[in-house]
Amino acid sequence: MTSSTETATLQDLPDMQAPPIVSHDAWAAAHAGMLVKEKALTRARDALAAERRRMPWLAVEKDYRFEGPDGSLSLLDLFEGRRQLIVYRAFFEPGVHGWPDHGCIGCSMVADQVSHPAHLNARDTTLVFASRASQPDLARLKARMGWTIPWVTITDDFDADFGVDQWHGHNMFIRDGDRIFRTYFINNRGDEAIGTVWSYLDLTALGRQEEWEDSPAGYPQSRPYKWWNWHDDYVPGAAPDRKWVEVSDAGEAAFREDRE
Known part of the structure; x- marks a missing residue:
């Protein structure tokens, strides 16, 4: 870090080999060539997410x-009535570097x-x-x-049973009524880019739930952009903001060549 002067x-x-x-x-021209490769990577990532949505599910018994x-909670309670659940195992406990003032440095960055x-x-x-x-x-x-992330205390073998007793990781779940299924798990370097709405949704069984996605028949999907809202203004079941639909439609029309 340099000073203001x-x-x-x-x-x-001195050892840095800078480009020309x-x-x-x-x-x-160089940027256009790189953009071709970036688009290929984006499409490959979309294809991988589509394959992930077809992964078999494992019943949680x-x-x-x-x-x-506010007290004791079941795994089902953690869904808060929603269809999907993502649980990140963060290390903050006796024996972890930083205790008791901080959690694990890596988990804290997450x-x-x-x-x-x-x-979400x-x-x-x-x-x-x-x-x-x-x-x-x-x-x-x-x-x-x-x-302000919802944060619970593990009291049993959840961490050991789901591969996160010794190392961080995200477990994805979906429910059918009271039945719960594990749909995916990611850790190690897979965790480092997690944090955006899209990185989370791409790991879930239902994905982003947008019409352009390659998902199995019957999966919930809606038009991209239209479901977006200010984070303090979502109303469950409400129609998309009409003015925003107009604005986003205009934006899509202007960049129709490639939505990516």
Whole structure:
């Protein structure tokens, strides 16, 4: 970090092998070539998400219990009435680096990049963090770090049974009434880019639930962009904002060539 009176230059990095400096036309050509590869990657990522939505489901047979701010909760309770649930195992407990003032540095970075949960909730999906620390400890940590993510205390073998007793990870679930199914699991480097609405939804069984997606027949889908709203203005079951539909329709028309 330079002071206000210093100017950073590449001379500060004497071993750095910088790319060539080129004309505007040469730069535009290089960018166009890179864009072709980026579009291919985007389509490959979409295809992988489509394959993920066709993964078989695993029934959850045990009655797992958690502690929340208001008392004991079941795994079903964590859904908060929604169809899908994402549970991130965050390490904040005795024996973890940073205890008792902080959680794991990596898990804390994940928490820092979580987008507002209202957008996930609008897609019938709930996000919950789970740790072994007590609720008073979790409340203290959330207040210190400015986090508002729903966060429960693990009280049984949930972490061991779902591959997150020794390492972080996200488990995805879906429910059919009172029946719960595990649909996907991701950890390691798969966790590092998690945090946006889209990164979460792409890992779920139902995906983004938009019409352009390749999903099995009967999956819920609606027009892209139209379901978006300000995070403090979602109303369950309400029609899309009419003015926003007009604005987004105009934007789509202007960029019809490729929605990606």
